[in-house]
Amino acid sequence: MTFAGNHDPDDLHDESLHERHRDPFAVVRPSSTSEVSALLRWAFSHEIPVTPRGSGTGLSGGALPVNGGLVISFDQMRDVVRIDANDHVAVVQAGITLSELNERLEGTGLHYPVYPGELSGSLGGNVNTNAGGMRAVRHGVTRHHVLGLEIVLMDGTIVRTGGPVVKSSSGYDLTQLIIGSEGTLAVVTEVTLKLSPVFDHRATLLVPFRELDAIAQIVPTLISSGLAPSLLEYLDVLTMTSLTRSTDLQLGVSPDIAEITAAYLVIVLETRTAEQLETDVAEAAELVGAAGALDVYVLEGAKAQQLIEARERAFWVAKAAGANDIIDVVVPRSSVPKFLDEVASLAASHGAFVAGCGHIGDGNVHMSVFQSDDDQREAFLLELFALGVNLGGAISGEHGLGLDKRRAYLALSDPVHIELQRGI
Amino acid sequence: MTFAGNHDPDDLHDESLHERHRDPFAVVRPSSTSEVSALLRWAFSHEIPVTPRGSGTGLSGGALPVNGGLVISFDQMRDVVRIDANDHVAVVQAGITLSELNERLEGTGLHYPVYPGELSGSLGGNVNTNAGGMRAVRHGVTRHHVLGLEIVLMDGTIVRTGGPVVKSSSGYDLTQLIIGSEGTLAVVTEVTLKLSPVFDHRATLLVPFRELDAIAQIVPTLISSGLAPSLLEYLDVLTMTSLTRSTDLQLGVSPDIAEITAAYLVIVLETRTAEQLETDVAEAAELVGAAGALDVYVLEGAKAQQLIEARERAFWVAKAAGANDIIDVVVPRSSVPKFLDEVASLAASHGAFVAGCGHIGDGNVHMSVFQSDDDQREAFLLELFALGVNLGGAISGEHGLGLDKRRAYLALSDPVHIELQRGI
Numbered sequence: 001m002t003f004a005g006n007h008d009p010d011d012l013h014d015e016s017l018h019e020r021h022r023d024p025f026a027v028v029r030p031s032s033t034s035e036v037s038a039l040l041r042w043a044f045s046h047e048i049p050v051t052p053r054g055s056g057t058g059l060s061g062g063a064l065p066v067n068g069g070l071v072i073s074f075d076q077m078r079d080v081v082r083i084d085a086n087d088h089v090a091v092v093q094a095g096i097t098l099s100e101l102n103e104r105l106e107g108t109g110l111h112y113p114v115y116p117g118e119l120s121g122s123l124g125g126n127v128n129t130n131a132g133g134m135r136a137v138r139h140g141v142t143r144h145h146v147l148g149l150e151i152v153l154m155d156g157t158i159v160r161t162g163g164p165v166v167k168s169s170s171g172y173d174l175t176q177l178i179i180g181s182e183g184t185l186a187v188v189t190e191v192t193l194k195l196s197p198v199f200d201h202r203a204t205l206l207v208p209f210r211e212l213d214a215i216a217q218i219v220p221t222l223i224s225s226g227l228a229p230s231l232l233e234y235l236d237v238l239t240m241t242s243l244t245r246s247t248d249l250q251l252g253v254s255p256d257i258a259e260i261t262a263a264y265l266v267i268v269l270e271t272r273t274a275e276q277l278e279t280d281v282a283e284a285a286e287l288v289g290a291a292g293a294l295d296v297y298v299l300e301g302a303k304a305q306q307l308i309e310a311r312e313r314a315f316w317v318a319k320a321a322g323a324n325d326i327i328d329v330v331v332p333r334s335s336v337p338k339f340l341d342e343v344a345s346l347a348a349s350h351g352a353f354v355a356g357c358g359h360i361g362d363g364n365v366h367m368s369v370f371q372s373d374d375d376q377r378e379a380f381l382l383e384l385f386a387l388g389v390n391l392g393g394a395i396s397g398e399h400g401l402g403l404d405k406r407r408a409y410l411a412l413s414d415p416v417h418i419e420l421q422r423g424i
Numbered sequence: 425m426t427f428a429g430n431h432d433p434d435d436l437h438d439e440s441l442h443e444r445h446r447d448p449f450a451v452v453r454p455s456s457t458s459e460v461s462a463l464l465r466w467a468f469s470h471e472i473p474v475t476p477r478g479s480g481t482g483l484s485g486g487a488l489p490v491n492g493g494l495v496i497s498f499d500q501m502r503d504v505v506r507i508d509a510n511d512h513v514a515v516v517q518a519g520i521t522l523s524e525l526n527e528r529l530e531g532t533g534l535h536y537p538v539y540p541g542e543l544s545g546s547l548g549g550n551v552n553t554n555a556g557g558m559r560a561v562r563h564g565v566t567r568h569h570v571l572g573l574e575i576v577l578m579d580g581t582i583v584r585t586g587g588p589v590v591k592s593s594s595g596y597d598l599t600q601l602i603i604g605s606e607g608t609l610a611v612v613t614e615v616t617l618k619l620s621p622v623f624d625h626r627a628t629l630l631v632p633f634r635e636l637d638a639i640a641q642i643v644p645t646l647i648s649s650g651l652a653p654s655l656l657e658y659l660d661v662l663t664m665t666s667l668t669r670s671t672d673l674q675l676g677v678s679p680d681i682a683e684i685t686a687a688y689l690v691i692v693l694e695t696r697t698a699e700q701l702e703t704d705v706a707e708a709a710e711l712v713g714a715a716g717a718l719d720v721y722v723l724e725g726a727k728a729q730q731l732i733e734a735r736e737r738a739f740w741v742a743k744a745a746g747a748n749d750i751i752d753v754v755v756p757r758s759s760v761p762k763f764l765d766e767v768a769s770l771a772a773s774h775g776a777f778v779a780g781c782g783h784i785g786d787g788n789v790h791m792s793v794f795q796s797d798d799d800q801r802e803a804f805l806l807e808l809f810a811l812g813v814n815l816g817g818a819i820s821g822e823h824g825l826g827l828d829k830r831r832a833y834l835a836l837s838d839p840v841h842i843e844l845q846r847g848i
Contacts, residue, residue, distance in 0.1 A: 086644040086758035087787075109648050130597070143600070144568055159840050163816045164756045165787055172609075172845045173554070176567070176600035185596075197650045220510040224533050226621045226696040272650040276700050330589045334510035363511075363589055392587045416583050421596045424848060 024051075024071045031076040033150060033158055033189040040187060041156030043070050050154075052187045054122030055097055058129065072187065074124055080104045081190065088195045089147065089164040094124030094188045110195040113139040113230075117312045124188045130180035134311070137223070137361030138230040139196065143179045150190035151178055164192055177424070185424070199230075199270035201277040204304035206251060206297040207288045208261035212236065215265045216336040218291035219360055222267070225287060227280050231268035232361030233311060239357045239368075240264050242317045243310045251307065257294050265293075265360070266307065314357050318368035323355075324377055325369040327405075329385065331393035333363040340365070342387055347371075350380035363393065382408055448475075448495045455500040457574060457582055457613040464611060465580030467494050474578075476611045478546030479521055482553065496611065498548055504528050505614065512619040513571065513588040518548030518612045534619040537563040537654075541736045548612045554604035558735070561647070561785030562654040563620065567603045574614035575602055588616055601848070609848070623654075623694035625701040628728035630675060630721040631712045632685035636660065639689045640760040642715035643784055646691070649711060651704050655692035656785030657735060663781045663792075664688050666741045667734045675731065681718050689717075689784070690731065738781050742792035747779075748801055749793040751829075753809065755817035757787040764789070766811055771795075774804035787817065806832055 025048060030036045043050045049069035074095030081091040085108055092101060098112070099119035105111055116126060116133035125131070127149065132141040139145075148162030162175040178186055209215050215234050222229060235243070240263075244251065253261070267284055271277040285296045299307060315326055331339045340356065347354045352371035358364050367384075371377040385395045385408045395409055449472060454460045467474045473493035498519030505515040509532055516525060522536070523543035529535055540550060540557035549555070551573070556565040563569075572586025586599040602610055633639050639658050646653060659667070664687075668675065677685070691708055695701045709720045723731060739750055755763045764780065771778045776795035782788050791808075795801040809819045809832045819829055819836065 084756065084758065087756045088644065088647065089756070140564075140568065143597070144564065157840055159838065163818065165754045165817050172848060173567070173600060173604050174845075176597060176603075177848075179600075180597050197648045199650055220512065223512060224621045226623055273700075273703060275703070276697075279697060279699070332508065332511045332513070332588045334508065393589050394587065414583065416581055421598075424596060424601075 023067055025068050027071040027073055029073045029076045033152065036072060036152050036187055036189050037156045037158050039070065039072060040152050040154060044155045050187070052094075052124065052128075052183045054095060054125035054128075055120050057118045057121040058125060074122060077189065078122075083108065083195075084164060085110070087164055088197075090193045090195055091164075092123055092191055092193065094127070094191060095122050097122055098126070105195065108195075109198055111198050112145065112193055113196045114142050114145055117315075119312075123191050123193075127179055127188050127191055128182050132359065132362065132364065134231045134233060134308075134359060136359060136364075137232045138228050143176065145194045145196075146175060146179055146191060147194050148192035149175050149178055149188055151186035151188050153186050158189075159186070162192065199272055201271045201274050202304075203269050203277055203281045204299045204307060205265075205267040205269070205281065205284060205288075206253070206299055206307065207265040207267065208253060208257055208294040209263055209265060209292060210260055210294060211292075212263040212340060213337045214292045215263055215360060216334070218265070218288055218293075219333055221287055221291070222284065223361060225283065227269060227284055229267050229284075229361065230270045231266065231308070232359070233266040233357065234263050234360040235266070235311065235314070235357040236263045236355060237261055238355040239314055239318075242321055242355070243314060246317045246320070247306070247310050247313065249306050249310050251299070251303065252297060254295070261294060266311065268304075268308075311357070314366070315368075318355065321368070321370075323368035323370055324372050325381065326366065327369065327381065327384075328358070328364060328366045328396055329388040329393060330362065330364045330396070331388050331391045333361070335391040335393070336360060336363055336365065339388060339391055339393075343367070343384055346380060346383050346387065350376055350383075352377065352380045382411065386412055447491055449492050451495040451497055453497045453500045457576065460496060460501075460576050460611055460613050461580045461582050463494065463496060463580075464576050464578060468579045474611070476518075476548065476552075476607045478519060478549035478552075479544050481542045481545040482549060498546060501613065502546075507532065507619075508588060509534070511588055514617045514619055515588075516547055516615055516617065518551070518615060519546050521546055522550070529619065532619075533622055535622050536569065536617055537620045538566050538569055541739075543736075547615050547617075551603055551612050551615055552606050556783065556786065556788065558655045558657060558732075558783060560783060560788075561656045562652050567600065569618045569620075570599060570603055570615060571618050572616035573599050573602055573612055575610035575612050577610050582613075583610070586616060623696055625695045625698050626728075627693050627701055627705050628723045628731060629689075629691040629693070629705065629708060629712075630677070630723055630731065631689040631691065632677060632681055632718045633687055633689060633716060634684055634718060635716075636687040636764060637761045638716045639687055639784060640758070642689070642712055643757055645711055645715070646708065647785060649707065651693060651708055653691050653708075653785065654694045655690065655732070656783070657690040657781065658687050658784040659690070659735065659738070659781040660687045660779060661685055662779040663738055663742075666745055666779070667738060670741050670744070671730070671734050671737065673730050673734050675723070675727065676721060678719070685718060690735065692728075692732075735781070738790070739792075742779065745792070745794075747792035747794055748796050749805065750790065751793065751805065751808075752782070752788060752790045752820055753812040753817060754786065754788045754820070755812050755815045757785070759815040759817070760784060760787055760789065763812060763815055763817075767791070767808055770804060770807050770811070774800055774807075776801065776804045806835065810836055 028039055049066040051066055051069055051071050053071050053073045077093040078096040079093045083090045097120050101112055113135050115135040116131040126142050130142050150160050152158050269280045271280055318326055352369055354367050354369055356365055356367045358366040389412050395405055452463060473490040475490055475493055475495050477495050477497045501517040502520040503517045507514045521544050525536055537559050539559040540555040550566050554566045574584050576582050693704045695704055742750055776793055778791050778793055780789055780791045782790040813836050819833055
């Protein structure tokens with residue numbers, strides 16, 4: 001166990017956009033579950049708050065230390081405990097990053113399909129926020145791929161939940177209760193994951209539209225078709241322009257098309273055979289064509305990869321461009337056009353400016369918010385979240401509440417929910 | 425609301441195999457959530473135990489009344505509240521059966537893909553047991569398709585959890601906590617479901633093997649292949665023989681093959697195009713051939729349907745044959761052969777006889793247990809469950825614990841788990 005008494009506060013940020021001055025009591029880097037247990041037992045008996053910390057890629061302040069609290073960093077706990085190739089199961093320590101896990105799975109024909117975009121994120125962090133991401137439209141979210149956990153309760157008790165089986169109907173599902181609980185119930189030390197087969201054939205379609213509405217309207221058709229796209233993203237023209245400029249990405253969209261484009265739909269299809277890919281690409285092209293697509297660009301290998309990587313970087317680009325906040329809201333798929341329309345009016349009335357992209361197949365919209373006045377911005381966001389909730393959605397589809405959205409969540413939720421959760 | 429003061433006790437059985445004499449205080453049939461709320465408030469204030477009841481198809485005694493308790497039957501609450509075709513969401517009352525829901529979805533191109541086998545089961549019951557079934561190998565279990573719930577707490581408070589969105593990362597996931605909780609935390613009155621597209625092309629392969637081990641060994645290969653079978657079932661030769669005899673099913677297996685067959689693998693493939701189906705059937709046949717299949721029968725439409733229906737009836741056939749208990753255990757996929765071997769030895773030492781079939785793609789084994797002596801049988805089952813748990817599995821993959829498996833669960837579980845659950 002490493003004890004970083006003389007910690008560097010710069011190491012303790014996350015990727016959310018607010019400045020926060022927080023001074024933890026200490027940062028410790030345990031290397032085993034029993035060390036985590038000892039730390040929690042000690043902190044519990046001294047009533048010292050504890051914040052578990054993965055790789056600090058969160059956007060909601062969930063990994064930030066509490067003043068005077070103990071930070072448990074998981075950067076010394078990133079081993080793969082085992083891979084059961086026959087059961088399609090991997091057991092990993094909570095600190096491992098998605099890219100480290102991917103590396104270890106290379107050559108097995110299997111992968112962990114959840115893809116929150118930030119591959120340096122830790123599995124423990126993914127579990128705590130129930131991370132979703134770009135591939136959720138086909139594969140679902142973290143919750144659907146975690147079979148079991150090892151957790152440490154606040155008093156130091158070590159508990160295993162679930163296990164390497166894909167079904168259980170035996171008692172309350174403690175695994176599911178912990179997933180998405182943002183470290184408030186227990187500290188996750190080990191995760192048992194379900195792996196999925198990798199598909200060898202892939203095509204990436206870039207489809208410009210004159211209106212975002214048309215994109216929202218074609219999404220249910222694409223999903224009903226059974227094409228099962230593994231990625232279904234939209235980028236408004238502002239986001240796309242910042243991305244291509246900041247990364248020098250040449251996508252080959254003709255200038256006269258680009259000029260009249262309001263938003264782009266990106267579709268990734270993955271199949272088992274080359275023939276099926278060809279059939280599927282043709283059908284997808286036909287469907288978007290019938291829905292008013294201005295053109296369909298099938299991107300070649302490297303270009304496709306660059307576009308997805310650029311999409312991953314959308315957040316960094318917005319940050320560099322001076323965005324004051326970055327949020328994710330989820331609404332029913334069919335309500336996305338209405339939601340975006342009303343957000344635009346709201347933004348105008350609060351002097352804010354919003355650029356967007358997101359997982360449109362899931363109704364999960366990411367927005368970069370530009371409004372440097374804190375009070376104005378907070379008022380705007382509260383109305384924006386209320387709008388999402390009124391449309392049947394939720395304040396966060398995948399980033400979690402953290403410290404940032406706590407106030408909005410408390411204001412907008414059924415008090416009975418809050419009571420029930422406090423009870424737990 | 426119907427009040428059945430003069431209830432017929434025969435109406436209150438479930439499909440588990442134990443005789444139980446239970447005399448409820450009353451059976452009521454509310455027709456709305458507010459009536460359910462009023463009932464619970466009343467029962468709560470009078471400290472009367474309540475048992476919610478769907479259609480009584482459970483196998484673990486979960487819907488059986490408590491002596492002197494109140495039974496809330498959901499047979500007057502089976503409406504479809506709405507279907508959002510664009511969002512691929514259906515909202516239904518808890519009493520609706522799977523077959524009623526299927527009927528309502530006909531022609532939409534969408535279905536609710538969870539298929540526990542017993543189509544007269546209610547959605548509320550499915551939620552309470554986290555029902556799995558034959559299609560789980562591709563589509564997952566109930567938990568993966570429920571987006572939200574309306575529940576009534578024991579004191580009558582009505583709460584909505586989740587909603588018509590496929591992702592959320594906002595507070596504890598109360599929906600997931602309720603799923604699988606068998607009515608012990610709240611009464612489910614309404615369920616918001618995620619629907620999936622129907623695939624138009626389907627083939628059913630019946631594959632005899634000389635040894636069950638070979639079936640267990642080919643399963644990971646079939647799943648890794650990306651063929652994504654929607655059904656992957658095994659039936660041992662005893663189960664298959666009882667099925668074909670009791671239903672007069674002619675599957676066309678040649679007598680000399682049937683004679684040396686120990687178990688059958690059933691594979692269903694569903695694809696979007698006819699061409700893909702042809703390719704996939706050929707690949708599946710090649711894979712099972714290489715794994716020692718004695719032959720591969722591709723069943724035609726009606727025959728295929730009959731086989732699946734017969735498989736659904738496996739339980740009824742076992743019941744008719746005089747089985748004394750029917751259980752479901754889940755173990756890691758690769759441990760199925762070891763599990764079945766050891767179960768056979770255990771059975772012999774307890775004078776019991778076991779016939780089996782099940783969802784081998786999920787390691788979920790269903791067994792008909794023949795041993796009429798209650799004490800002997802209970803001793804055998806406790807050892808059998810312990811074996812499953814020791815292999816990393818769970819006592820029930822999908823039926824739930826109910827009253828029947830409560831004792832085994834309490835004996836075999838980590839006391840900390842039991843404490844945590846009592847805390848909730």
